[in-house]
Ligand SMILES: Nc1nc2c(c(=O)[nH]1)N[C@H]1C(S)=C(S)[C@@H](COP(=O)(O)O)O[C@H]1N2
């Protein structure tokens with residue numbers, strides 16, 4: 001009789017908890033976070049590029065086909081990097097949750113997922129141009145820590161409930177403590193990785209101590225007439241903080257002037273390796289030059305104008321003695337990005353410079369500290385190598401640079417372009433005199449005229465700001481006597497060689513977008 005009574009009270013027996021799938025999912029996410037955080041930390045003494053998160057991101061960027069780059073820059077503009085990071089983070093959270101849930105159903109499937117993710121991280125790290133055997137460790141150690149975390153957490157969740165304790169959504173205190181600890185480890189490791197990474201490099205201090213050289217040959221002053229300063233339009237000089245940034249670097253290289261050198265080799269008479277001191281022992285010049293990205297859409301904002309101080313690239317090429325049959329200067333940045341620039345263009349007398357200063361400051365890290373190239377007239381992807389550390393003299397029929405391998409052109413002079421900046425798109429407009437203004441550029445050919453037309457009418461000449469040089473952009477303005485209704489305003493530029501901005505709309509790939517910038521306005 002007594003034994004029957006016990007059978008009638010199953011709640012007094014211990015049994016496994018049931019409903020904590022959410023806690024399992026969270027366990028998986030935390031385990032994934034530990035993989036990344038610990039990976040970040042272990043990457044510190046090796047190379048920040050070796051951390052699983054950055055390695056996967058950077059390798060993804062390198063594998064991005066040309067159309068996807070166009071799509072990304074089109075959709076996210078210069079926020080393409082944050083967009084990638086957010087996308088990766090969402091994916092990792094999802095995969096972590098799945099790993100946690102699967103570990104609950106059947107061990108060790110969740111752990112296997114973490115190991116597979118780790119394999120992707122190791123593979124990506126080994127694809128980095130700077131990779132050596134050490135690059136496997138950040139992900140490897142991270143995965144070991146992550147799997148341990150997952151096991152520990154799930155074990156806590158599966159501890160049988162004590163007799164008399166009701167099954168509940170809330171896991172036991174030990175689990176919560178462990179989960180908190182895992183979160184702290186992941187966050188602390190990740191944060192330490194970032195923080196110490198910057199300190200170790202010492203690059204911030206090095207840049208602060210950098211003394212901008214005084215140009216022996218300064219840029220001519222900018223006349224008031226070249227900068228007509230219309231509210232809402234681009235300023236003639238683009239402040240460094242507003243200057244567009246385009247590159248493949250997920251981790252901005254943190255070089256110091258002490259660690260920088262430029263190795264020049266290949267089809268030259270005398271190979272040479274230049275230290276930073278060697279470079280600044282030469283005579284600096286100062287020039288105002290407008291940069292433009294080939295990915296700029298018609299009317300887009302991927303162009304900027306700055307005052308650069310640097311050293312003529314031609315002088316260095318003369319020193320090493322370029323072989324007559326070498327037609328490409330292949331420059332490489334410290335993170336392995338490559339650019340192919342025609343030797344002919346670098347040596348034709350234009351102001352192609354190895355720049356060390358931008359608008360009176362040392363180059364910002366994002367713009368190439370301590371040394372980058374600036375070549376008037378060519379899109380950035382074939383000329384403007386940031387963090388440049390290597391020059392090889394070679395031939396276009398032998399080598400393809402980074403973007404050319406991905407479907408972009410090998411040669412890419414900047415196309416004659418103009419854009420409307422004022423009035424702003426969709427701005428409300430009163431009938432009467434309306435100032436229309438913008439910027440035009442055709443670097444190293446110069447702007448001859450800008451014309452505007454309304455509703456496909458006659459082209460009207462715009463007023464040009466004073467020309468500063470053929471290597472910089474030119475502001476323009478035009479007074480429109482606007483009547484009520486919906487109107488379309490278009491602009492086109494003509495360069496000093498007589499080339500008219502091309503009407504046909506073509507995409508940026510492979511050599512720069514064409515088309516006339518068009519804005520529609522509703523006048524009240
Ligand atoms: N090292 C490196 N240099 C680079 C790039 C890059 O991805 N890596 N991108 C190039 C491209 S496509 C452009 S348009 C210019 C942009 O220079 P900015 O970011 O200083 O405006 O840098 C060029 N130099």
Ligand SMILES: [Mo]
Nearest residue numbers: 293294380381
């Ligand atoms: Mo670019």
